[in-house]
Amino acid sequence: MTEGNLELSIVGIGDARRLRVSAPSAAALADFEGTAAESATGSVLDGPLSAANAVAVRTHVPSLRPQPIGLRTSAGVGDRLGLAAPGQVRAFQKFGAGIVPIFAQQSAREMDRLGRMPQQVLDDATFGCLQAGWDGPVGADADHLKSTAEIDRCLDAGFTLFTLDPGEFVRHIEGTVTAQQLEDVPWGDLEDDLESMTRRYADFTMEVGDGILRLSEVDVFQAAAKYGAAVAYTVSMYRHLMERATYPVEVEVSVDETDDVTTLAEHVYMATELKRLGVEWVSFAPRYVGSFEKGVDYIGDKQVLYTSLANHTHIARAFGPYKISLHSGSDKFSIYEGAAQATGRLVHLKTSGTNYLVAVDVASRFDQELFRNIYAVSRDAYRGTRASYQVSARLDRTPEPHEVPDERLHDLVTAFDSRQILHVGYGAVLRTEDGQGASPLAASLRELLAAHNDAYESELEAHIGRHLTTFSEKS
Structure with missing residues (x-):
């Protein structure tokens, strides 16, 4: 993305992503943190996806600064993993004409359960928008x-x-x-x-x-x-x-x-x-x-x-x-x-957990053992997590993880009861039992999504696009 005399981009995939900023001189990179090197046309900075760099991106790319939307048709799409924005952007670009x-x-409930700070939620969206070219x-x-x-x-x-x-x-x-x-x-x-x-x-x-x-x-x-x-x-x-x-x-x-x-x-x-x-x-x-x-x-x-x-x-x-x-x-x-x-x-249309279910669905197709573990943890946690949400799923209508063959695991993401159980089980899946950090399952899921990034973004584009198309402006 070009803004003024800067060229900004995200390089890499998943948690290995980095911010790259090209400028005519090192002085133009003063707002960013990272390592700068001289190039044939000026200076290039390689930096982390940090809070300081997110602020710098929003400073230099005004369109990425959140603003009041007013009465324009709008849709919120949520992101429990902090990785969904690029696929969501693709959905808005293709299906969301006229929707802000x-x-x-x-x-606040989800941030607390996930150990995410508001700043992190905002910064993840900023970098995802930059990565996908949302302007x-x-x-x-x-x-x-x-x-x-x-x-x-x-x-x-x-x-x-x-x-x-x-x-x-x-x-x-x-x-x-x-x-x-x-x-x-x-x-x-x-x-x-x-x-x-x-x-x-x-x-x-x-x-x-x-x-x-x-x-x-x-x-x-x-x-x-x-x-x-x-x-x-x-x-x-x-x-x-x-x-x-x-x-x-x-x-x-x-x-x-x-x-x-x-x-x-x-x-x-x-x-x-x-x-x-x-x-x-x-x-x-x-x-x-x-x-x-x-x-x-x-x-x-x-x-x-x-x-x-x-x-x-x-x-x-x-x-x-x-x-x-x-x-x-x-x-x-x-x-x-x-x-x-x-x-x-x-x-205004609000969605949230369905984006997480897209990630879980990718696991059902590419890492059956990981999916079974996610499903098992979600089932174990359901009696406690259901109290916070409007759900009516029943555990006795869902199979045990070992009872479902690999080729039918995807069905658990779409069936009424198991889908709701997966939907509200995210906290137990993504956080350690003491709530002090990301769980091994979270790390494995993030690695899987990076390895199958194209499938993840494509599925997000299609699924979120189904939500947007009816509310979009018709040509």
Whole structure:
């Protein structure tokens, strides 16, 4: 990639990759670390894929600096290994016209389980984009943040999209809201009271789709009891973020990882209260009807989902506009066309673990022993890891590793139960039991992916491309 008077490239494969920078003089290489040598046309630096060099790359290649994306159609693709960006770039280049990519996307939960720092996530994406020649805009998503400490870590690294997740403060309301539940709403934090809120929503109506949405007093009380504390916590995180940010950032609000569906009335309540309290956000992830489980297709009535998405989009346009965010969006191939139509492409698609499954699939084809070990560790860890994710896989519906012949191992990557087990078992596979470093399995998997780099990148291109093509601009 040529930028100004510099020629930047990545040489080598996998963990043996290095940064190479050519310049007309040694002085032009001052921002980079490594070994410089004179050449016939100037100086050439060979350096590590270090944090300092990532900063230097982003300094000299402005397009690789993460930026707010705004209302443009976008997709986040995650990367648990830090090796997927080149294949992901190929997918966006071929299938993602009009979609702004977020290559640096990882939740605080995943970073903690993998022992990855936010800076490492961002830097891996930077070097991967440079390697594959990406020259378009990019974002960087600090996903599912639940605390101000997590916000600070990702701000320091340079992330630009902050997905605030107040899901732990969403209350389950059984039946009619009680007086005690209304009293428990944190009115002080909301700068509100029951009487003022009731007046604010009196006779509220709005057009939604082909009908009229009317909020009764029961609807409003239900929404406040269920989401009041979540709104208050979101506001506190948002204000902290805005006080600390020294560069442009944007916000997504996510309540998708909760048990109860977000009704249209509850969406209106959250949007109204967040706006009243000064929050500006670019995308919203409600808890949808049906089930967006990890690694598998949508479970539920698709027509009901499309109607719901269209109605949520009407609310998002009225109160924002802001995008509807599809979390756990990977592998939901049967609903992409309907979702794109329902949202009018005012949408953000989030995928993550499916990229890791591509790497695991490469192992199933090229190193059966390694794959069996990955599968065995994932099965052993499943009872503990499943608690953090929306999954319904059952161990008793999956075979033992030794029961599957080599030629059928690929089927374990695609079958519902074993695919989910592999999907959520990444932490046990990639980290040592004490969590203090990468596991031998992680090292073996990385070596395998380097040895079969072409197959890995091609499979990523095809698989992520299937996610993008329906949401892309049509010529």
